[in-house]
Amino acid sequence: MTIEGHSLKEVEVRTELIFRQNQWQFTKSAGRDLVFEKPASRMTDLAYGGWFDRTWMRARVRIRALGAAAVAIECEVRRVEDPGHPSLEETKRISKTRKGPYQKLLEEIKASFRQSG
Numbered sequence: 001m002t003i004e005g006h007s008l009k010e011v012e013v014r015t016e017l018i019f020r021q022n023q024w025q026f027t028k029s030a031g032r033d034l035v036f037e038k039p040a041s042r043m044t045d046l047a048y049g050g051w052f053d054r055t056w057m058r059a060r061v062r063i064r065a066l067g068a069a070a071v072a073i074e075c076e077v078r079r080v081e082d083p084g085h086p087s088l089e090e091t092k093r094i095s096k097t098r099k100g101p102y103q104k105l106l107e108e109i110k111a112s113f114r115q116s117g
Contacts, residue, residue, distance in 0.1 A: 001072070001073050001074065001106045001107070001110060002066060002070050002071070002072055002073075003070065003071045003072075003073060003109070003110050003113060004069055004070045004071075005069060005070075005113075006071060006113055007071070008032065008063060008064075008065055008071055010113075011063050011071045011073060011109070012032070012034065012063055014109055014112055014113065015034055015061055015063065015073065015109055016034060017112075018105060018108050018109045018112060019034075019036045019059070019061070019105065022105060022108075023038055024036035024037065024038045024059065025037050025038060027058075032062065032063045032064055033060055033061065033062050033063070034060075034061045034063070035058065035059070035060050035061075036058070036059045036061070037056050037057065037058045037059070037080070037083070038056065038057055039054050039055075039056055039057075040054070040055040040056055040057050040079065044057075044079065048079055048081060048092075054083075055079060055080065055081055056079075056080040056083045057077055057078070057079060057080065057094075058077065058078045058079075058080045058083075058091065059075050059076070059077045059102060059105075060075070060076045060077075060078075061073065061074070061075050062074050062075075062076070073106055073109065073110075074106070075102050075103075075105065075106055076093065077093075077094050077099065077102045078091040078092060078093050078094065079091065079092050079093075079094055
């Protein structure tokens with residue numbers, strides 16, 4: 001997705017705001033990538049996790065400049081089993097058919113710039 005007329009920093013700040021408003025926790029940044037996590041739904045827990053360990057979702061948002069007047073933003077989401085356990089943590093990319101809610105977050109970020117002018 002492309003956002004025009006705004007700086008990298010503006011897009012980073014707005015991205016963090018929108019993800020937080022949607023119950024995602026900011027965990028770290030790596031260069032221009034922002035990483036957010038939140039507990040998976042109970043249905044995801046039952047399907048992929050266990051009865052005792054929670055499954056989490058981890059979103060890595062990549063933000064990069066496309067010249068002087070545009071910024072590209074994309075999101076890769078992974079399901080995380082046993083998060084925080086260095087030897088047990090396992091991540092799996094979610095299928096393309098399940099990306100709708102995460103694409104909507106990016107659309108919400110872009111729309112927020114149109115609303116604010």
